[in-house]
Amino acid sequence: MRCADMEQRIGALADGELVEAEARDVAEHLRTCPTCRAAHERVLALRTALEQHAPPLAAPDRLRATIRARLPTAGIGSRRPVAWRWLAAAAALVAVIGGTWQVASTASAGRALADQVLASHVRSLMPGHLTDVVSTDQHTVKPWFNGRLDYSPAVSDFAGAGFPLIGGRLDYVGGRPVAALVYGRRQHMIDVLVWPTGSGPGAGPASLTRQGYHMLHWVGPQYTWWVVSDLATPELRQFAELLQRAEAATPP
Amino acid sequence: MERDPIERFEAVALPHLDAAYTLARYLMRDDAAAQDVVQEAFLRALKYFDRYRGGDARAWVLAIVRNTSHTWRKRQGGQAVEFDEHVHSGSVEEHTPEAALLRAADRAMVRQALDQLPLELREAVVLREIQGLSYKEIAAVAGIPIGTVMSRLSRARARLEQLLGALAGRE
Numbered sequence: 095m096r097c098a099d100m101e102q103r104i105g106a107l108a109d110g111e112l113v114e115a116e117a118r119d120v121a122e123h124l125r126t127c128p129t130c131r132a133a134h135e136r137v138l139a140l141r142t143a144l145e146q147h148a149p150p151l152a153a154p155d156r157l158r159a160t161i162r163a164r165l166p167t168a169g170i171g172s173r174r175p176v177a178w179r180w181l182a183a184a185a186a187l188v189a190v191i192g193g194t195w196q197v198a199s200t201a202s203a204g205r206a207l208a209d210q211v212l213a214s215h216v217r218s219l220m221p222g223h224l225t226d227v228v229s230t231d232q233h234t235v236k237p238w239f240n241g242r243l244d245y246s247p248a249v250s251d252f253a254g255a256g257f258p259l260i261g262g263r264l265d266y267v268g269g270r271p272v273a274a275l276v277y278g279r280r281q282h283m284i285d286v287l288v289w290p291t292g293s294g295p296g297a298g299p300a301s302l303t304r305q306g307y308h309m310l311h312w313v314g315p316q317y318t319w320w321v322v323s324d325l326a327t328p329e330l331r332q333f334a335e336l337l338q339r340a341e342a343a344t345p346p
Numbered sequence: 347m348e349r350d351p352i353e354r355f356e357a358v359a360l361p362h363l364d365a366a367y368t369l370a371r372y373l374m375r376d377d378a379a380a381q382d383v384v385q386e387a388f389l390r391a392l393k394y395f396d397r398y399r400g401g402d403a404r405a406w407v408l409a410i411v412r413n414t415s416h417t418w419r420k421r422q423g424g425q426a427v428e429f430d431e432h433v434h435s436g437s438v439e440e441h442t443p444e445a446a447l448l449r450a451a452d453r454a455m456v457r458q459a460l461d462q463l464p465l466e467l468r469e470a471v472v473l474r475e476i477q478g479l480s481y482k483e484i485a486a487v488a489g490i491p492i493g494t495v496m497s498r499l500s501r502a503r504a505r506l507e508q509l510l511g512a513l514a515g516r517e
Contacts, residue, residue: 102500139445147456153367
């Protein structure tokens with residue numbers, strides 16, 4: 095793949111919008127091309143900046159009240175069909191044109207995957223399920239996965255930053271066995287599910303809150319990550335950045 | 347028994363009021379204008395509610411908010427010139443900042459950089475990064491093919507990186 099063709103694919107990879115084979119090709123290219131790897135890192139950094147400083151907003155109560163008050167006098171039915179019929183036409187057009195390369199149907203697949211990640215986390219919190227290997231030593235946890243999985247994930251300890259490594263376990267997500275790394279933050283547990291990019295599902299929302307748990311998801315040049323915890327999002331985001339930097343600093 | 351259509355409309359559309367306000371606020375860059383747009387959009391949505399055939403209600407509401415915003419911007423003479431895919435394409439290889447510099451950007455810089463994006467690029471990045479829509483959903487909301495979603499997002503990101511880099515680098 096040439097770098098000239100990469101720009102949109104790098105964005106689509108970070109958005110979890112590439113099908114598996116395509117994601118694998120792009121990840122492969124990122125491993126060998128520092129320029130494109132830096133571009134990918136910028137996409138993730140930009141996402142962090144936007145999440146921190148340009149959040150979704152809540153509609154003012156006054157606006158909600160005004161709209162509810164005005165609806166009964168507004169009336170349904172119209173002479174000119176516009177919005178939705180036109181949209182349906184646009185959707186048909188989209189279906190025909192469909193982009194220059196294949197885009198994964200992410201919305202539902204991503205949500206289903208998020209459900210599995212959450213279920214894995216909740217299961218792990220039950221007594222005796224958290225870790226198969228208990229160790230704060232990354233050099234013990236990483237080799238433990240050898241022979242149990244067809245890959246050995248990157249394992250770093252972030253005790254210095256207040257996120258100590260607790261251990262690891264095997265889990266089953268997205269139709270394949272995956273490595274789960276467990277970190278702590280005060281009394282909170284953080285689960286990190288990780289598999290090589292392009293060797294499993296890549297789709298999913300970048301961040302999601304469900305049943306009081308927060309999830310972050312991104313696709314890196316080497317690994318695809320899901321982070322889930324009951325920890326507040328800013329702290330979880332901080333933790334995700336540590337993982338992203340560790341991946342960027344690790345030679346492929 | 348047929349429920350009151352206004353009640354049905356409220357059940358379908360009102361859960362997406364926050365999303366509607368978020369999109370309008372970032373597109374209009376002004377709180378009062380955003381509230382006006384959302385109000386008009388919801389009244390329009392109700393008017394056309396008999397044509398809503400189910401499906402993704404959020405995308406339906408956001409598409410109407412998006413179109414109303416564009417109409418308002420034109421009325422204000424905001425974007426008198428039609429968006430030209432061609433003029434706004436082409437990679438601008440000026441100065442690409444380091445990722446670390448982007449992470450160091452503060453709130454004012456991020457807002458300023460967003461505000462400086464052309465409307466079509468801003469809506470792509472707001473729908474994707476702030477509202478978390480998939481490419482397919484963005485295509486439906488903006489009424490463009492998925493390929494165009496990808497190219498707009500890519501240009502929006504490149505432009506934002508440059509703007510932010512310039513703002514953060516000045517510090």
